[in-house]
Amino acid sequence: MKKLMIAAAAVFAAASAPAAIAQEVYGNVGVSGLDGDGATLTAATLRGGAFITENFGAEAEFSVGLGGESIQGVALDLETSFIGYAVGRLPMGESTDLIGRVGYGTATIEGRTGGGSVDVDIDGFAFGVGIQHFFTESFGVRGDITRFEADEPNLDGGLDIYTISGVYRFKVE
Numbered sequence: 001m002k003k004l005m006i007a008a009a010a011v012f013a014a015a016s017a018p019a020a021i022a023q024e025v026y027g028n029v030g031v032s033g034l035d036g037d038g039a040t041l042t043a044a045t046l047r048g049g050a051f052i053t054e055n056f057g058a059e060a061e062f063s064v065g066l067g068g069e070s071i072q073g074v075a076l077d078l079e080t081s082f083i084g085y086a087v088g089r090l091p092m093g094e095s096t097d098l099i100g101r102v103g104y105g106t107a108t109i110e111g112r113t114g115g116g117s118v119d120v121d122i123d124g125f126a127f128g129v130g131i132q133h134f135f136t137e138s139f140g141v142r143g144d145i146t147r148f149e150a151d152e153p154n155l156d157g158g159l160d161i162y163t164i165s166g167v168y169r170f171k172v173e
Contacts, residue, residue: 022172024051028142030165032063034078036150036158041078041109042067045163049087059085059101074111079119081107083126083148092131099130099144107148107159122150124158132167140167 028047033040044066049059065078083105089097106123130144146161 022050022052022057023054024057024169024171025049026051026167026169028165028167030142030163031066032161032163034063034081034148035160035162037071039069039071039076041065041069041076043078043081045165047165049085051087051089055089057087057089059087059103061085061105063107068110074113077110077112079108079110081105081148083146085126095134095140097132099132099142100128101130101144101146102127105148107150120152122152124149124151126161128161130163134167134169137171138169140169141165142167 026049028045030045030047032043032045034043042065043063045061045063047059047061049057051057061081061083063078063081065080068075068077070076083103085101085103087099087101089099091097103126104124105126106121109120109122111118111120126146126148128144128146130142132140132142134140141164143164144162146163148159148161150158
């Protein structure tokens, strides 16, 4: 938990930089699939971030579960997850960027059986890659794949997260 607080503080310090130094601020709304240990969970995902330079910034991601899956009589659902990232991008022309990110996060997964339920809290490092394309100056789409290296042994080491989202960016001048 201490690692999470330090990572979150670092990400938020970078993301909340004054508008005078932020070159771009953006928000994403999308859907994610979280795949781990034979179960696929679905989530609504919200992101916000800022690029402090042309190529580097910070991003915060929040997801809430939309649907789960049953494995061996246990119904699994994502309750929430939060991950803070340092983000880099490589422009591939005027409208397309490759994205790389590394961060630290936490998630709560609920497991239910006929006899009750239990919440499992996991945390760990996350890293991923993606691509985004803008159709206008402000609106685009983004797809990415992220590996969340969870510390929960029942998850076989972690989760693979696949996300597709709409992006809206605000240029700061």
